[in-house]
Amino acid sequence: MNNKRVIEVTVNGTRYERLVEPRLTLADFLREELHLTGTHLGCEHGVCGACTVLVNGRSVRSCLMFAVQAHGASVETVEGLSNGEQLHPIQEAFWENHGLQCGFCTPAMILRAKEMLTCCDRPLTRDEVREGISGILCRCTGYQNIVTSILAAQEKLKREVGD
Amino acid sequence: MSHPEWKFIGKNLKRVEDPRFLRGKARYIDDIKLPGMLHAAVLRSPYGHARIKSIDISRALQVPGVITVLTGEDCKQRMNPCMNFGPTTVAQYPLAVDKVRYWGEAVAAVVAESRYAAEDGVEAIEVEYEPLPVVVDPFLAMEPGAPLVHEAHGSNIVHEQTFEFGDVSQCFAEADIVVRDKLRWGRSSGMPLETTGAIGNPTPNGGLEIYANSMNFTYFMWLIASALKLPSNKLTVIPVNAGGSFGSKFTAHKVPTLAGFLALATGRPVKYVEDRLDHMANSDHHGSDRYYEVELALKKDGTMTGLRIDCVDDYGAYLQFGVGTHGNALSQVVGPYRIKHVSYRLRAVLTNKCQQGAYRGFGAEVNNWVLERMVDKAARTLGMLPEELRRRNFIQPHEFPYKIPTGNIYDSGNYEAVLNKAIELADLPYWREEQKRARAEGRYIGIGITTAQERSVFSSTEFWMWFDKPAFPVTSSPESATISIDPAGNFHLKLHSQAMWGNSPETVATMVLAEQFGIDPHQVNVTYADSAHALPSTGPGGSRFTVMVSGAVVGASKMLKDKLFRIAAHLLEARPEDVELVDGRVQVKGAPQRSKTLAELAAVAHFFALSLPPGMESGLEASHTYDHPYTTLPSDDRKDLGVFYPFMGHACHIAVIELDVKTGQHKFLKYVAVHDAGTVVNPRTLAGHVTGGATQGLGTALYEEYVYDENGQLKTSTFMDYLIPTAMEVPEFEIGHVETPSPFTEYGIKGGGEGGRMLTPAVMSAAIDDALAQFGVRVTALPVTPAHITRMVREGQG
Structure with missing residues (x-):
């Protein structure tokens, strides 16, 4: 080659x-x-x-x-995403809501979350988040805490903008 | 149980493992690069069964970047067979020797400067095969004259045995009702998102390091050394974080053995990481693949009296763990019920498929499904509600410790409390009413209720109690921990088995350490010992790790506290029994002003030997190896299998679904899971095992199956056709915990890592049955896909 x-x-x-x-x-x-x-x-x-x-x-x-x-x-x-040890709000939300177990799909989930939260300026529903991440497989969590983490991240980012 | 004086245990602490994973700094096996490292790819068999007539590697060796090509012939000449807990007549090498026994078995390995070049080399290998008759049906495999998977074994039946506990014949003769079924559990697997991988690295002293994400028994590492013909002290296995396992990396030996073999052959570091096709076709750990004939005997009032199980298990082409997955099932074969008489017949059969190994539940989850299928059938036969038949047969709280017919002990439990909590969370009466309303409108709502066990903390006896004269009747399954306090007073915790693989070993171990010393779990530095430095440990598996590492950490903490107290007492001119640890200080009881901080004591221990009590060694480090706290040997006649899985978790799941009988599709209306895993260390991480395990259980129940055609071709070898649940297929789980502490473990912890997968196949089957009740059909085979459901509806109407 x-x-x-x-x-x-x-x-x-x-x-x-x-x-x-x-x-x-x-x-x-x-x-x-x-x-x-x-x-x-x-x-x-x-x-x-x-x-x-x-x-x-x-x-x-x-x-x-x-x-x-x-x-x-x-x-x-x-x-x-992170600034040295300082986590991005989406990463923090995953940490606080146990949105990862083995961590293998986590970078993909976090980046997809960032895309969804950037594209959408109204609050997402749980069903919308589920559909949004349905192209990424997770074998550990059953997705529930990933959905919760992404919605929590949305709140965090909104607060940051509000500040 | 949030004990009033416990500061950490029982709290939803954020996991200490997470920051490195969140930042993309996990350091999985494929992230590791060693100087001068080569890469391997394997050529897989295109046949289900064929003799290897010749392998021409000459063109492959000319591919740019290719360093060497090795085949089964090289393995045969330079290696011993791989580790194997089954019969020695079923020998295995990481590359097939003389013949291939299943589609996807590795035939040759190419080592090259890059993975791309290695794959180019694989394309250029020419193999001449002589196809042999294929046997994929275990019943045909048992017939005389069937093609033999292993000629040396002389038969495809590798183990046949019937255990009988109690007086089964009399019990069935006296039964009022006997319900019978033929049941089929299809083959699936843990399927972690990260595959199995390893790096072999020759060391200058003639030894070998193997970085691996798949080896957990530190006290069995010499088995790989033995396969590679190395002295055991020349092999060091270095544990690496794994991107999920679910059993699939439970002592998965082929990949690390191959990487080690290739490194020794080339004298350079060699990385081999399975691609997805390698993993699906050629892993160590496909799950159970079973055919059952089952009978449950009852009295008219619903009392269950006896259980007969006749199982044929299709093990595929090799038998790494012997028939341990059935030993596992026998630990809780009667579930939560007072069934007194049990017979269990097993025929373990070899076929031209990938081998079986471990998958979350290790065979006990299959038995849960089988037993619950029979209980549901009995409830329908008797016209009883499923929860009422279960209540009538539950072992009661005052009966613990309870000995089941096989000899295993259930330590504690409160099954009615779990059931009641689940019914309350699910609002069962509401859904029963809703179901009636829906049926009047022509809609099909189904409610499933399952109550089942999750045994935890195995004893090794389950691997060999099947054999009259076991070759290696091991009885150890310990776990170790080492705690040290450095001169600055900071804590280090060394764990001694498989690194983090998605469970929370660092979180639970540091929470227990924090409970012992009153420190912040997030400030503890956690490391994993390599096998040259590791104390005996068994790693995660069989829902054992939290229980066992807690025992190890408590033991080491006691030793370390004893030393700290003796130093402090010496410095404070008090007696050791008169000091106590409070908020990071060791102080004289009743005189808290006379105290030393842990940092002060650490400095003394490390630097001021003349201030230590006479005869005391410098330093602050303690290790403890915690052996299984409660096991016994099986009897020689195997009428009593002994205590081998005593810390008995329990759970109840309730699923409410609406089924579209035209399409076979369902939607979830409710899913409740209540688990009792004794004292809960971290409720949120335990709930994670419940939701994650339940999701895998949904896969097993509805979507996932390794399908081999009559030629032994694997038809589901990618994620396009082996369907694991996405976020769209999974309900919102409502989780509850009940806590019945174990009387035998530190803090009363029981295991819960296998979580939801122990119950979800059963509860989904029950919910589908209930939705289809008017058609008079039942789920008897998994996975039950929409196509199966529409067929059941047609047959029911027909």
Whole structure:
């Protein structure tokens, strides 16, 4: 595989230029090239959603996207959310409401939550949150506390804006 | 039980594990990179059963980046068979030797500079197979002349035995009513979102490290060393956080053994992480796959007297844990009921499928479903309400400790209290009325009620009590903890088995430590010992960890407090028995002004040997290995299996569904789960096991199945066709806790980790039956999909 391409991608606010194979997935680019291992691979066939990241603000399954397709894009991963030890309000809400057990789907759930809460400026219902996260599988929690965490995060973010 | 003087136990503390996982810094196995590390991928068998005639690796070796290719022949020459608790005639290697026995079995491993290159190499391997007759039906596998999965064993029946407890024949002869059924439990598995993975790393001293997310018996690590022909003290297994297990990583040995083998062969670090297809087709731990004929004997008044179980279990091609999953079922075979006579016949059969292992419940969840199916059938036969028949047969609070016919002891319980709380939470009378109204409108509401056991804290006897002359009748299943206080007075807690895999080992252990010392659990530094440094420990499994680590932490705390008290007493010129620990200070009883802080005492212990009591060692560290607090051996004639699973949790689930009889789809109207796991350490994390386990139980009941066709091809090998529940399929659970403390454990804790999966298959079956009552049909096979339900409706009308 000698037909490597140069790509420019902004990840969590930092611009990267890398030479990559066209077949390299965005997930493996993030994990192997940039060492951002908070993006997890659960099935590599586009069903489980554990590899979800935000590309230009929209959630995508990074196992189904090639790194070269992200050329020129802005990518956000879970590592971009917290400020050192200081957790983002969505992360805090997951902690306070036991929204994770093994943590493997958690980065995807948190990023999807961020997208939903950014897109929607009215209060979400539990059913809407359930539908919103239905593309990401969780095998530990039964989803109930994830829904509660996302609604709690919405409250926190509203208070922050209010402040 | 929130004890008035307990500060931490019983509180909804935020988990101490969470921040690293929330920030994407979990360090799962695939996140670890070692310098010079290579990557492996495996070639899987395209046949259910075939002789390997030849393997041509020459083209694969020319693929850029490929370092080497190894096959079963290499394993045979350089290894011993893998660890195995079944018969030695059923030998297993991480790469198939001579023949493949199921679709997906690993045939060769390619080691390359990257996973991409390794996968390229896999594509370039050429294997010539001679297909052999396939046997996927366990009943056909038992017939004379059936194709043999293991020629060396001489038969596909690997174990056949009938246990009889009490006088079963007489009990059935005297019964007023006998209800019978044929039941079928389909094969599913834990299916964690993270697969099993390992990194082998040769060390300069001729040894080997294996980073693994799948090994929990620290006292059995030498079994991997033995497979790799290494002295046991040359192998160090390093525990790594796991992204879920649910049994699937319970001593899953094939992956770490293969990674170790490849590292030794190349002399470099090698990572092998299963992809999803590897995991589904070739893991160590598919779940139970059983066919039952069951009879329950009753008196006219509803008293249950006897139970006959005849089970054929399709184990697939290997038998890693022997028939331990049936030993497990025997620990609570009569459920919460006073059934006095039991027979249990097992035929364990080999077929051309992936092997079985552990899945949340370890076989006891299947028995729960079987027993509850029979109780529901009896209630319908007798015209009794399901809860009334159950009440009539419950073991009563004053009868504990209660010995069931198999010999196991139930330590304590209050089953009626759990049932009553569930009925109250569910508002059962309201839903019974609603059900009548709906039926008048042509709608089908079904109510399911299940009361069942969750045994906790296994003794190893369950793995070998089936055999008259067991090869290795182990009786240990300990757990250890090490507590140290550093010179600055900060606490360190070292755990000694499998790292966190989604349970809350650090939270529960630090909560108990905090209870002992009055410190903040979030300030404790928690580490996991590798196998070279670990004390004997068994890790999570069989709902044992919280009970056992609490025992270990309490034991080590007592030792450490004893030392602190002796130092403080010496410095304060008091007697050790006259000092006490209050709010982080050791003080003289009745004279709190005479005191030393833990930090002051720690500094003395570490730096001021001349201030210590004469003869005392420097430092502040204590370790305790806590053995199972209550087990006994089985009798030689196996008429009494001994005490092997005594801390008996209990639960009641009530589900209310509305079923669309045209489509077979349902919606939830109510789901209540009340669990009694003794003293609850952290109600919110226990509730998490209930909701998570119940969701897996929904998968088992309604959606998930490994389907092999007649050629042994696995038809459900991706998440497109093996359907695990999404957020849309799961109800809002209402959770309640009842607490009947165990008299035998520290703080009275019982296990609860297997949670909802112990009951959900039974309660969903009951709710579907109830919704379809007028059609006269019953659920007798799982999973029961919408297609099955519409067929049942048609047959019922026909």
